[in-house]
Amino acid sequence: MQLRVAFASSDRVVIDQHFGAASAFAIHEIGLDTSRLIEVAQFIETAMDGHEGKLDAKIALLDGCSAVFSEAVGASAIQRLLSKGVQPVKVENGTTIDSVIAMLQGELKEGPTGWLAKAVNRGTPKAVERFADMEEEGWSE
Structure with missing residues (x-):
């Protein structure tokens, strides 16, 4: 199971930005024991001016992400998210990306x-869940 998670970060280390005014997102793919930076997106306009239009690009960029962490x-x-x-x-303030990744991996391992849980279940095909439920009930081929 791999999750895509975005972090509003100016330096790819600390989550230090407001979602709407973020100058950059670091997107990581996180598994039980692995994580890797897969994309960094930077934005030119960062002023919090109340215009909703600037959110469109940020929200579109997060397609496929399970979560976005910000201040x-x-x-x-x-x-919209x-x-x-x-x-x-x-x-x-001051939360590091690495600490959140470690927390997410711990929760994935513990259940x-x-x-x-909703994000993990979204990635599990319904047929697989149905057959697992049937097997628990004692059904067999």
Whole structure:
């Protein structure tokens, strides 16, 4: 299971930006024991001027991501992200990308809950789940 997760970060180390005003996103692919940086997207306009149009490019970039971690995110951006299946997650100032990756990997190993469980289940084909349920009930070929 591999998850794509984005981080609003100016330096690819610390999550240090507001979603709407982020100058860059670092997108990582995270597995149980591995993670790798797969994309860095930088934006020119970073002023928080209240224009909703600037969110379009940022939200489109996150297609395929399970979550985006930032210092803050506005209400309209939250609604738009959730409608695309991307969970916005607010973190404390100074939180490092590596610490979040380690936390996500730990939760994946222990059994994900909340939004992470939903993201994992989205990646599991329904037929596989159905057959696993049938096997637990004692069905066989």
